[in-house]
Amino acid sequence: MEIRNVKGTHDIFGEDSRIYGYIYDNFVAFASSYNAKHIIIPVIEQSDLFQRGVGEASDVVRKEMYTFLDKGNRSITLRPEFTAGIVRSFIQNKMYATMDLPIKLYYCGPVFRYERPQAGRYRQFEQLGVEFLGSDSEMVDVETISLAYNFLKSIGLGEIVVFKINSLGDEETRDNYRLALKEYFKEHLENMCNDCKNRYELNPLRILDCKVEDDKKYIVNAPKINDFYSSNSKIRFEKTLRALDILKIPYVVDNTLVRGLDYYSETVYEIHFKDEDIGALGAGGHYSNLIEELGGPKLSGVGFSFGIERLLSLFKDKNPYYKQVIEQEQIVYIMPIGEESVLKGMEIASKLREEYIPCEMCFDNVKFGAMFKKANRLHASYALIIGEEEIKNDTYKIKDLESATQIEVSGEQLIDKIKQLFFHL
Ligand code: AMP
Numbered sequence: 268m269e270i271r272n273v274k275g276t277h278d279i280f281g282e283d284s285r286i287y288g289y290i291y292d293n294f295v296a297f298a299s300s301y302n303a304k305h306i307i308i309p310v311i312e313q314s315d316l317f318q319r320g321v322g323e324a325s326d327v328v329r330k331e332m333y334t335f336l337d338k339g340n341r342s343i344t345l346r347p348e349f350t351a352g353i354v355r356s357f358i359q360n361k362m363y364a365t366m367d368l369p370i371k372l373y374y375c376g377p378v379f380r381y382e383r384p385q386a387g388r389y390r391q392f393e394q395l396g397v398e399f400l401g402s403d404s405e406m407v408d409v410e411t412i413s414l415a416y417n418f419l420k421s422i423g424l425g426e427i428v429v430f431k432i433n434s435l436g437d438e439e440t441r442d443n444y445r446l447a448l449k450e451y452f453k454e455h456l457e458n459m460c461n462d463c464k465n466r467y468e469l470n471p472l473r474i475l476d477c478k479v480e481d482d483k484k485y486i487v488n489a490p491k492i493n494d495f496y497s498s499n500s501k502i503r504f505e506k507t508l509r510a511l512d513i514l515k516i517p518y519v520v521d522n523t524l525v526r527g528l529d530y531y532s533e534t535v536y537e538i539h540f541k542d543e544d545i546g547a548l549g550a551g552g553h554y555s556n557l558i559e560e561l562g563g564p565k566l567s568g569v570g571f572s573f574g575i576e577r578l579l580s581l582f583k584d585k586n587p588y589y590k591q592v593i594e595q596e597q598i599v600y601i602m603p604i605g606e607e608s609v610l611k612g613m614e615i616a617s618k619l620r621e622e623y624i625p626c627e628m629c630f631d632n633v634k635f636g637a638m639f640k641k642a643n644r645l646h647a648s649y650a651l652i653i654g655e656e657e658i659k660n661d662t663y664k665i666k667d668l669e670s671a672t673q674i675e676v677s678g679e680q681l682i683d684k685i686k687q688l689f690f691h692l
Pocket residue numbers: 348380382387388389390392394527546547548549550551572573574575576577
């Protein structure tokens with residue numbers, strides 16, 4: 268019987284994996300321009316990390332974690348997000364013991380959530396993002412937002428996204444706001460869903476994120492957090508928005524935005540497609556207590572995470588340059604006829620690859636016509652023709668497949684000539 272993939276997982280290959288590479292390369296280029304360094308952390312962590320880090324009240328911890336006992340009876344969880352693991356590493360490896368905070372890190376890899384699979388929602392998906400750890404400055408929050416925006420611009424999505432931004436304020440703000448929410452929801456609670464009843468006890472802010480249609484009528488009229496800001500939080504948020512204005516980052520303030528993970532404080536944001544609700548493309552925010560809660564010093568951090576699958580599908584649907592990105596991959600297609608030519612072709616291919624020139628050789632015993640067709644299907648930029656004559660004269664034909672022009676080059680000059688053509692030297 269055929270073995271299929273696990274429900275909620277998927278393979279990324281062909282065109283999609285090329286777009287994935289393009290997205291990833293641009294992200295790394297932008298993260299590096301903010302002096303962020305790559306961090307690679309384990310996929311498995313002790314379950315406690317997420318229970319304490321992400322928060323018992325979050326849907327992720329309550330319902331969505333892949334948790335199991337390993338053979339040593341330890342409770343292990345497949346990471347449902349990166350922030351808690353990166354903060355653990357920051358603490359464990361004493362990265363904070365430097366005068367040069369914040370430490371800026373970027374990451375990419377799979378995360379796991381036991382959610383109901385649907386369009387744009389998987390059980391294993393890929394995230395890429397950053398964490399800037401160890402500074403409380405609101406300008407570091409702004410740097411992460413500008414990184415996210417510049418990265419989106421670089422992949423042609425800058426014009427079609429909007430940043431929804433809110434401030435959850437400091438401890439004092441949220442204490443007062445929670446009391447007000449409890450007071451307000453007290454009389455509606457018996458008509459609301461069971462999740463909301465739980466949230467009321469654990470973290471009433473989470474009620475604002477309820478997706479149940481019947482509950483929304485109560486949520487719209489709930490008190491708004493901006494009426495509860497402490498003076499520090501108010502000033503901080505104003506400074507943040509002013510910096511975004513100066514950097515010309517398109518945003519809207521959304522006072523109902525609370526985020527699904529419990530560790531956030533002060534500025535939080537989500538990045539959405541402007542024209543249609545396809546779920547957040549990415550999200551992030553500031554956290555003042557997480558590092559301390561996980562056993563580290565009293566330092567703040569800020570980070571965001573994009574879901575690569577959602578970026579990928581938006582890229583395919585909405586980026587006018589999509590086909591160009593896919594097709595701009597150049598290769599040389601080597602077309603040998605006869606046994607000696609195949610060996611010669613192997614030798615040439617190896618030399619081209621040493622020069623980082625991608626090439627592919629035809630091993631099918633077919634005529635040139637069929638080989639040219641295959642070269643076109645592969646979007647090859649050049650074809651290199653090697654027949655018996657060519658070997659005898661040690662002179663080869665390079666055909667430019669776009670302009671259909673052809674030149675002849677001696678064996679001695681061949682690699683240099685292809686290099687020149689390929690890299691426009
Ligand atoms: P979060 O860690 O929940 O803030 O999510 C960050 C980003 O990951 C979201 O904005 C989505 O792009 C992506 N994401 C979250 N959950 C899923 C999922 N189940 N499937 C695919 N992408 C997801």
